[in-house]
Amino acid sequence: MMNEENLRYAEFSLEYGTQAKALFEGKTTEITDAEARRQIESIMILGTANLTPEKQTRYNNLAGWMQANYSTAMAVMPDGRELPLDPDLTALMATSRDYLELKNAWKGWYEAAGRPIKDSYEEFVALSNEASKADGFNDTGEYWRSWYEEVDLEGVTEQLWIDLKPLYEELHAFVRRKLYDVYGPNYINLKGPIPAHLLGNMWAQQWGNVYDLVEPYPGKAGVDATPGMLDQGYDALKMFEVSEEFFTSLGLLNMTQEFWNFSMITKPADRDVVCHASAWDFYNQKDFRIKMCTVVNMEDLITVHHEMGHIQYFQQYAHQPIPFRGGANPGFHEAVGDTLALSVSTPKHLLEINLLDSVETDTEADINYLMSQAMDKIAFLPFGYMIDKWRWRVFDGATDKANYQSTWDDLRLQYQGIVPPVERDNTLDFDPGAKFHIPANTPYIRYFVSFVIQFQFYEAMCLEAGHQGELYKCDFYNSKEAGAKLAAMLQMGSSKPWPEAMQAIVGSNKMSTASLRRYFQPLTDWLHAQNVANGETVGWPEDTWRPMGFASPDGAPAFLEQYNSTSEVKLFEAVDAE
Ligand SMILES: CC(=O)N[C@@H](CC(=O)O)C(=O)NC[C@H](CC1(C(=O)N[C@@H](Cc2ccc(O)cc2)C(=O)O)CCCC1)C(=O)O
């Protein structure tokens, strides 16, 4: 999306960056004014502009090719159907409960999206590191970590994960039991890892789409707004208007006219676009855009708020000098929209905007709601943590191409407690390449940070709005005080180290998991009691276990091939059992 403005901005930043580098390289400590020093240090980083024109072209071609492959990859199913990720495979992974069909979709996607870019990625990493070294970093991973201004970001995030791991393992054990009830002992080991294709999402990164299999108290009023959205005839535009109205109810800024004129909010019929949602700042204080292939459902309503959170941040710091037009750290930028979405998701709020027609507020209904939230928020934590744990080692050279796949599988097992449904080929497979942010070269630890701090922001805004009672019930809709608290932090942009921005909104200058743990406390107590009552093994000690059909050449045991879905297999097993 390089338009006239962007090109001029790129030229501007290169010219000034080169001058700043010539003048100040290795001497920025001599700049006494803190703000000037921060601006110069930011402008001086030239990135791939450090490379020769030939290498820059090579870098851009590799990046373009990897993105193009991701956007056009399709899974080839056994019956010949070719399915793209958006919307077909996404919908299949979310709604199918057929073990084999899910396995075929999973295998087809990872082969089509990951394998073709394995060699390109290796070359891309080398060029990226060369550019980062020219900026004074050891590798690109170190440059990315520098945005957090932490002496030891790896240690800080590891400690956050250690705090949160018990919550995840309790949820993992409970969900594993429910999947066992559906898929049976051939495919689920109650002491082992979970097959990665059964969790409603191509990357098992969020499990909200299999909530119906784990609902603690069936029969209570639902918490999913999708039926209400369809009943009310929602379209993409309505979803964006509802989101904007939530922001302005807090006294935050409207979207600009350019936003409504130039955003792309539905998948065009006539051309291939990158459907992965994104928000864009054109650095001219009025042109801000979202590109999104919106589907009318609750998952995308949350995503709309996420993207609008980026736009709101862009607008709130638009008065800052350009080097300060960024998040206090990248996790802050990811947390804005999700913080508001925590309020929007409450059954109370969905009832207020007519997306639920009834709400029950007894303890069981509350547990249902917290379970639904946990399937997106707690499930995500190990995934959010491990993506850059894998990538930092690739950038610093500890992991070479021969180990791309095996180190990925090890981290998926160690942190998420999941295993692939079919055996991986360490030479051909490149599963990381099948996750958008790897070919797109978008850093990821920002999302792990966001999933922690968004609960701190939410709690601070709830207190400001005068909320009493359980944190997870808070809806700060229409609270100008809560909005003002957030806006004051957003307006700082990246002009100050992030602890000062944290202090401005939360009243303390540290990242803390306490708010997240407080939010989910009733659920984590309930999950622990359930797991104890069921005699569950929490964790996955039998981590060498693999599901039936794992090692056979086409990923399913011979006898299964006679059936095109596991529903018939159930009959087969039933007959066996008799
Ligand atoms: C020019 C540019 O690149 N702009 C940046 C923004 C900026 O830096 O200013 C940008 O638009 N990045 C795109 C990215 C899109 C999404 C994403 O990738 N999400 C993660 C993890 C996740 C999942 C659930 C959730 O609730 C929150 C996060 C995933 O899907 O794995 C997909 C839908 C949600 C957010 C985004 O908006 O962060």
Ligand SMILES: [Zn+2]
């Ligand atoms: Zn984002």
